[in-house]
Amino acid sequence: MPDSPLSESPYEILGVSIDADEATLRLAYRRALRRAHPDTGGSEAAFHAVQRAWMLLGTPDARAAFDRGRGGLGADGAPTREAWAPAPPRPRRDSRPLARSHGHPGGFSRERYLTLVREWAGRGVELGDPYDPALVRSAPRELRHILADALAEEATARALPNLGIAYTIWHDLATDAAGPGLPPKLDHLVLGPTGLFAIQSEDWGAPVSFKRGELIGDGLAGERPFRALGARAKAIGRAARVKPTALVVVVPDEHAAESLQVGGSLRGATVALVRRSRLVSALRDGLPGSAHLGGTEVMEVRARLQAVVRFA
Template sequence: MRDSPLSATPYEVFGVPPTASTDELRRAYRRVLRETHPDTGGSAAEFHTAQWAWERIGTPEARAAYDRGATRSEPAHEAWAAPSARKPRDSRPLARSHGHPGGWRRERYLSLIREWAGRGVALDDPYDSAFVRSAPRDIRHVLADALAEEATARLLSELGIAFTIWHDVATDAAGGGPAQKLDHIVLGPSGLFAMLSEDWGAPVTLRKGEIIGEGIGAGERPLHALSLRARSIARAARVRFTALVIVVPDDQTEESLTVVGRARGVPTLLVQRSRLQDLARTGLVNVPLMGGNELFDVRTRLSAAIRFV
């Protein structure tokens, strides 16, 4: 996710300082291309990231424009600002939505960034990109996950009125608490889905039925955590989920949709964000669609059981 608070700047992609000469930058670009090219055993995601970075600073004109923009922080600020500061979207029939996507993590980020900045320090703009990038990674990760939740919510809202969506749902997993929430629960004719929206700032892979990667901390088990949270809701509402889904930015996994395995008989999926609407609309192969009476019953049970963080 190249506009993520966790993403590297073009200079960081090439491993050079912003003061590097044109020749130094060109040599670094060629080196990174050789190291990341898929034909020589490199990563396709990293190769495309290098190309993206070169488009931003590869010519004097592009580099000057990027440096001016980076100084003003306008592009990143527009993407990271709170939703109320953005331009309204066009009006279309939307899914029924409940809760505040990304709301808890936004509040958590603001609390952490103010504490990190220090007592008595005037914080004019907590979303200024230069300021955000100077913060510790764990604080930037909180903001990145809030943005990921909001991006997923925007896509889900476009599914239409046949769908009902709950965001920031509290669970009793691992003793409860806001950090144990489900980011999204999606109900529609294709089934009932429990979702987490994640941005780890780096590509992820699979090992022994779990998601691993450079941005995932030691001991973290994202799919296991999702399973525990979904099980809490399933018990409380007396429903069964069709699938458990972790949604990531497209550049963090090579496959658009991967069936990782099963958790107590429920399929677990790793899905690129651009594939999410298709999954929600079509569902899983060999899983029958929900009829009207079943949809109404499941929606009623969930509405009675769900609490928000």
């Protein structure tokens, strides 16, 4: 996977400017490595981040590739290209029945990003590639967050069909209950025998955790994600005369201390923070304290939702 648009660049991790010479870069790497080492007060995550930054900048060829916006490392440490533009559909490798999906995941966020990045660049400025990594990294955090959200929604959408044929999924559902400054839509709604799940896919660029039934973290900037998610789910549920059984926020694996954390309930719905890699199994098994639905009930809820769902 490519880095998030909210990730620190390797220059920022090492604490040097992009025009630092080779000697300065090497000295900064050694100092950063000492600071980040767990034995000297750092952490394993910080230590690995410094090592990864050096792999991207430590040789002239690697640095030149990164500076051209083409350098990156995959989860396995192998070089890769940053892929923030929409990806083409992937061919299926098996014939298992998939969940039924409706809507365009990430579409609203991508359109919003493209509109705002052109406004930010300025009238008359030609943007050859609005997803160019150098351009994205130079954009304000608010714009990078919108693109990060689109990527997060698309990653969730790629995983959810693996729930199987018993489930139905809606993406980018329109709702008027977004609140000031928030997009007027619900990222995902999943219906199956283990419940009706309202899901928000997020990437705040930093870890989050529970406190008194709500999420806290350095990247939140005053947001109250579960309160907003509950309002969106309530608006759609009221129109369809159904109630969600769970409110789920999905984040990158490294942004949650545990794979699945339940934080109580809100308006009768179980509240949960889930790592992206754990999402499918969590929904398939059902969340602790979340009501399951009978076969007839699933059919009734699906019919009611299909009659009222609109897409953003």
